[in-house]
């Protein structure tokens with residue numbers, strides 16, 4: 001019991017140090033130009049046959065992301081594992097910095113979300129999604145342009161719009 005308490009305290013100290021260092025690093029980096037050069041490493045889970053997923057991956061690469069593609073025969077299982085609410089689900093599921101990106105989310109919104117400290121549901125926030133397959137989203141250039149929302153979501157299906165695109 002005594003050992004456990006000590007270990008817990010050590011973890012807390014290490015954790016605090018890590019946060020302090022991170023903040024310090026961000027301050028010394030300073031300018032936005034330096035931030036923009038940081039590589040965005042993302043893993044995309046998709047079905048092998050999904051062509052609009054490939055279109056979205058190209059959109060990410062054009063915007064400076066380094067993409068690892070993982071084809072799967074059971075994309076629904078991936079969504080269950082990453083707690084993507086059924087009503088928000090789309091064709092592909094991606095992971096970046098521990099955040100879940102579901103569907104055809106524009107690269108700028110991924111960057112804004114990952115960089116931002118604001119999370120609509122606090123630590124329970126899992127990620128962001130563009131539900132379904134709206135026409136005109138990155139990777140879905142069909143010639144038609146739908147209005148759509150980027151939704152933040154948490155476990156248990158809680159969700160709210162963090163950005164709306166209207167045309």
Ligand SMILES: [Cu+2]
Pocket residue numbers: 052053090091092104133139140
């Ligand atoms: Cu798609």
